[in-house]
Structures are given as C-alpha cells and as structure tokens.
Amino acid sequence: EVQLVESGGGLVQPGGSLRLSCEASGFTFSSYWMSWVRQAPGKGLEWVANIKQDGSEKYYVDSVKGRFTISRDNAKNSLYLQMNSLRAEDTAVYYCARILIAAAGPSDYWGQGTLVTVSS
C-alpha cells in the first residue's frame, strides 16, 4: 500500500525556517517524480515544487523561489522541503504527492498534509 506521511509542520515566526519531511512507503520511491502542494486555510490548492527521481531537476512556484528548497534522499525514501524566510502568506497545509509517469503527470497519491503556521 502506497503511503506518504508528512511531518515537520508547526508554528514559526515570520522570517524563520522550517524543514518538512515526507516519508514514503509501499512503492519504489526512487522511480518517481515527487511534489509539494500547499493549501492556505479556506483557499484552493497551490503547486509549490517538483523534483525529478534523481534530484537533477527541480521546479518552483515564483513566490517561493530563493526561499524554499525541495530535496530528496532515495536511500531513506524521503522527500524534504526546506523553508526559509517564512512569511505569513506561507501559512498552509503542505501536502507531498507522488507524480505518475513524468513531471507533467498527475499526482496519484497524496499524504494527509502537515500544517505550517507563520505568525508572531
């Protein structure tokens, strides 16, 4: 059974940092593109970043470029999102998702999400 479990969310002050983790199981993690998607309270889904199987390609939404870094450790079946210089508008539930086939593919499995709150 495919499982994605996010962790690392919490309350952080503006300007602070947080590292999210997503532990994958039930599939060959190293064979899939992976993604982070977020959802601000009461708002829609927003794509944040994608990473290729070997980490050689990464894509980000404009609003997080230079502040967030997506990475992965295939030996640990884990996906990460390092978030620096956090802003109030980064407050959201962050989901990790598996991407099927290629970068442009659909996200066929999602974790349950981890809440990040940026507030003083």
Added chain:
Amino acid sequence: SYVLTQPPSVSVAPGKTARITCGGNNIGSKSVHWYQQKPGQAPILVIYYDSDRPSGIPERFSGSNSGNTATLTISRVEAGDEADYYCQVWDSSSDHPGVFGGGTKLTVL
C-alpha cells in the same frame, strides 16, 4: 504565467449530470488532471491526462479537453460527490510550470 479559470460553484440535483469547466489559453494542447477534495481530506485524483480514470474511480466520472476548455463531467450525481474539484496542468513553457485552477465547489441539491 498560465492561468486556469474554474467557476467557483456548480449545483446539481441528485441523478443529474454535473459539468465543471476549466478554462485556459489553448488548454486543449496540454494534459489536464482533475482532483476531488472533501473537507478535511487530501485531494484524490479522479481524471488524468484529460480523460483517463484511475482504478477505483466510478465510470460516472469522465473528462474532455479541447480548444480553450477542459471539462469534468459527473453523471448520475450522488450526494457523496459533493466536494471541491480542481483542474491542473503542467505548462512546460514556463519556469514555474505547475498550475492549479481555483477550484469549483460542487453542491448536490
């Protein structure tokens, strides 16, 4: 950046057909994926690559994509279909290529 436009809400009576649109410039040239999200839950993929249906998704869910509009069609709507629906594309010509529509709240009357 590429923009996807969805109606904020669609209402339909049980047993009828719901159509949720996703508008974008020449979206017919792109692959569209659709997700269903119920309150407090993670999204679920219901249609991918315009019209393919994942295993476990009822045949009542179908998709099409042409010109400037992609459409998610739900036939014989049930109360359990009430949810938010999001379309998604990958705009390979952009340096921030992942895009979601704003979402449509489907209400079953």
